[in-house]
Amino acid sequence: MYAKCGSFEDARKTFNSTIWRDVVRWNSMTSLYAHHGEAEGALLIFEIMLKEGIKPNYVMFVGLLSACVHAGFVELGLHHFESMPTFGVEPGIEH
Numbered sequence: 001m002y003a004k005c006g007s008f009e010d011a012r013k014t015f016n017s018t019i020w021r022d023v024v025r026w027n028s029m030t031s032l033y034a035h036h037g038e039a040e041g042a043l044l045i046f047e048i049m050l051k052e053g054i055k056p057n058y059v060m061f062v063g064l065l066s067a068c069v070h071a072g073f074v075e076l077g078l079h080h081f082e083s084m085p086t087f088g089v090e091p092g093i094e095h
Helices: 008-017 023-035 039-051 058-071 074-087
Strands: none
Touching: 008 023, 023 039, 023 058, 039 058, 058 074
16 A cells, blocks of 8 residues: 555555565565666565565566666666566566
């Protein structure tokens, strides 16, 4: 809810206090950063998620690629796009 409203601090507090972080919660945080022009934050969240062993899904890549596009990170966006099948995610029209 906080992420949808753009409340970074409240979203971060809620996320950090959550014991069980599934891919949906990680998607929310990535989308929060991506939709508010904080591409570096979205990319950092993605990297942390991978280190914690969470497998990205279709929605995660929509947010991640959106962040790359808005920040002008073309090469990085292409790298993530091409890595999607590695995670079992089939690129779609949203990507």
